[in-house]
Amino acid sequence: MTDSQQHYLLIINGKSAGNPALREAVNEQRQAGMLITVRATWEGGDAADIAEQSHAMGMTHVIACGGDGTVSEVMNGLMRLPHDRRPALGIVPLGSANDFATSVGLPLEPGAALAAARELSAYPIDVVRVTAGSGGESATSYYINMTTGGFGAEVTSSTPKTLKRLLGGGAYSLMGALKAWRHRSYRGTLHWDEKEESASLLLLALGNGRQSGGGQVLGPRAKLDDGRLDVLLVKDFRSVTELTKLISELQSFPYDGRFVRYFTTTQLTVTTQENDSPWPLTLDGEARYYDQFCAEVVPLALRVLLPEECPLLSSNNRP
Structure with a gap:
């Protein structure tokens, strides 16, 4: 799939919507040709509702921008969709813990994380x-x-x-x-x-x-x-x-x-x-x-953007 066929929906925790590093990252990737639509949350449940609408919006990827709670809410929204209509999930970690992003080896800085989302492959994982x-x-x-x-x-x-x-x-x-x-x-x-x-x-x-x-x-x-x-x-x-x-x-x-x-x-x-x-x-x-x-x-219910060398993939048998 070429860049012109990929459309990324960024769902941002409302508390992080003004994050300067994230805004700079979005501007840089848009200038580089990445097709990005941004939605920010206002209250609890918004992230899941927006994610549920992603397929109807024509999105190929949904990027959760926030901490582990935001990632969880976005993922739950995607799980409301039929299996074959779920866009791939990506993560730009902006929380205090970022446990999932850290453990799978994703970049923790917004610019690097968003750039990686454009390059990484989507791997099917369990939910x-x-x-x-x-x-x-x-x-x-x-x-x-x-x-x-x-x-x-x-x-x-x-x-x-x-x-x-x-x-x-x-x-x-x-x-x-x-x-x-x-x-x-x-x-x-x-x-x-x-x-x-x-x-x-x-x-x-x-x-x-x-x-x-x-x-x-x-x-x-x-x-x-x-x-x-x-x-x-x-x-x-x-x-x-x-x-x-x-x-x-x-x-x-x-x-x-x-x-x-x-x-x-x-x-x-x-x-x-x-x-x-x-x-x-x-x-x-x-x-x-x-x-x-x-x-x-x-x-194997959801496709997630992960590094090829991610230690939590079965294809990488090292601990």
């Missing part, structure tokens, strides 16, 4: 569908990177946004260290494959990608296109000695450690009992509480 419910009501959404449940979700939600901006990825680690001493575990029954297990967990991570929370690697062996969900379970601890063992296991991510378990599946469901606390779960960068949720892989 994870989450159906989560509370109080008899449920909703479905999608993600391409990772969702966390339990303590990990609380950390992301409770870290002040100002602190995130000031400290970047370090903000998540700082709040995590502070919370670890007043941590709270969550009980639930887990179902995957033909297994069922009740557990009290400090952290549950469900990864299509590898990292979350501003650089915390929770799915070190995840691939974006293998049809598998990488699952990390971190069980509760009761003493400093047990915490030391837990931290040690997090260095190797064993299949069946005392406190840490790491395995893959295509679907995992968590349910709570009547007296159990609802689970905090991050689906778009913010924690919400659910009595039950199910995550399942939708294989």
